[in-house]
Amino acid sequence: MDLRFTETQEILKKMARDFLSTECPKTLVRKLEQSEEGYSPELWKKMAELGWMGLIIPEEYGGMGYTFQDLIVLLEEIGRNILPGPLIATITGTFPILQAGTEEQKKALLPKIAQGELILTTALLEAEGVFDASGITAKATPKGNDFVINGTKLFVEMAHVANYILCVARTTAGASPEKGVTVFIVDSKTPGISHEVMPTTAADKLCEVRFKDVSVPKKNILGKLDEGWPIVEMMLRKGAIAKCAESIGAVETCVEMTVAYSKERVQYERPIGSFQALQHKFADMWTAMETSRYLVYEVAWMESEGLPCAKEASMAKAYVNEVYKDVAKWAVRLHGAIATSADHDIPFYYRRSKAADIAFGNTDFHREIVAQKIGLV
């Protein structure tokens, strides 16, 4: 047992921190939130040069061949700094291609993803807004060499700039909601696709995507027909762990910024950080951060080693969701009025804590998985 980062991970961490603090200051974050695209193509290109989109793609497909655990280190830095854009959506879309893609699909997509030439996203949720298979009603019906997709997807991250959309659709009415679901790789330029950015808490460009008689070639099925739900589950699990890593980075920044402010801000002739009312809250925030951190590292290690970790991944997501929201809330509170201003940086984290909570399943969703996995009938 050795919970320290490897040398490679330490280098990755330092490189990411330096890069993001120089290339993605909060002035840019603010600008991107207000922009239509929600990301910077120049920054995207620079990240591609660093190999970030291809970090977990094997070298034979033009990637860096790093492990899932290494990815966690990068995502923690991204969460610390905040990086608007489709990086996590693209990486999350890469997981199923790596696991279930045909050789032809991998060769066609992975090198381009690694080069930063393709943006991916996943269209999962629909009107009900649930993360289980019962929410999938978008229909894909066979027609010649194609499937024709009809339906409306919601909360699709960065769909307005994506080149490919992994669309989760119902292909047959199966014996259970999990049966008869198929994942399609859909070219976003296909006729019949339209999208609209939804106004959201984190201004993170979640989209409504409408599919009207959208023809997708059968060869674009990811994995097997009607057996797509396990792929979705895998994507949700890895995505949840990835989101946790991003969240602990954000939590760390909230603690650091608030502690630093409390050492400078003077009231009653002394720094407010000298008052125990604040000190004990900081201790609680730090404790929450540290428990989250090692829980996420544990799960990331299990995922990286290929150990079954559905229970632990849900435990981590359910736990970190609550920690991030709580710490970010206290970061605002302990700064006082100043951090309720839109000009302050702390609100970026507070708003994102809600988005992070929802992404890949909120707390109650994951607690129900945990309830099953600990053996409740």
Next chain:
Amino acid sequence: MDLALTDEQKVRKQEFYDTCKELEKKRPPNFLGFETIYEDDKCWEYNLHCAREFAKKGWLALGWPPEYGGKGDMMDRVLFAEARGYHGVPGVDIFGVQMLAPTLLQAASEEIKREFLPPIARGEAMWCELWSEPNAGSDLASLSTTAIRKGDEYIINGQKTWNTGAHKGDWGFGVFKTDPSARKHHNMTFILLDMKTPGITIRPIPYLDGHAPYCEVYFDDVHVPAKNIVGQEHEGWAVVNLLAGFERSGINEIMTMIRGLEDLVEFCNQTKRHGQPLAKNPLVRNRLAELACQLEAARALAYRVADLQNRNEMSLMDASAGKIFFSELGERFAFVATDILGPYGQVKTSRWAPMNGVWERMFHEHFITTVSMGTNEIQRNIIAWYGLGLPRIR
């Protein structure tokens, strides 16, 4: 990051678990957590039996240097603590084996080590701690019980309190004011004493649930050999701080809770309410799942602390954070469990009590971990002052 155990560690872990599983089968029915060993003669006998079994295997000296009969390393101590916690088995004297022995190894003279370590390793000498006083709790350094040097003896006068199991202890360790004129933190000495020494009076203190695991100890001209000290004379505070750093991962307590959760899940699966298993109640599912998540977080942090300790890189902040977290998780757990049991949550060990009344007991006992070994408020100060570098008002 690598959480894997080595093949040798896996083998030893299995042996720890197998042995504890066997010992669990011999546990008296009224054993409900380690405090009960101090309250009930059968439980005390069982504690001694477990201690002898562990001593035979050399497990009371895990992580000690070989010249004092030690074997294994810090990680073995953690794995052993895990197995004992999960199976709810006593036998490792928290005062002698867990606190004092590593302190002696680092700070005591060769003579003291040779005299006091072997009986601890053999599971023969049981210890108690003599720290708090009526007016020196969190502010331990303001203690007033004196040990005045006279020739080759100290003569102790005063009172200690909250001494867990002092009535069962063969030996006690504590800090006493040896130089009343010196400044705070440099006026006390860490002394080892035989609890049978004339002049010592021990009185049990009834705990809020009526049990009595704690005592108060009175000293009236108690003569102790001057050689029985650890560290330098008048510099006992340094020894106190050293001792406080040992065995802080909390893995034992956490594994006990993990087992408690398993038992509670089984109870919810087997117990019908409103015509269906209690386990089907969405509120019960959500609350137990929440605890399960927090337990896993507690366990992950405990491994972090253990990993650091194993490399002698103790992080005061992580140890304090872990202590705050697992002890307050114990509070929440006791509240949730006694809620789920409904009216049965108030029943003490009896034919009416589910799970032998363990949760009714936990409703009271959780204070032991939040208040002892530095209250959680003191732990928060440690994180704020020494960890985050926040200014301290004096």
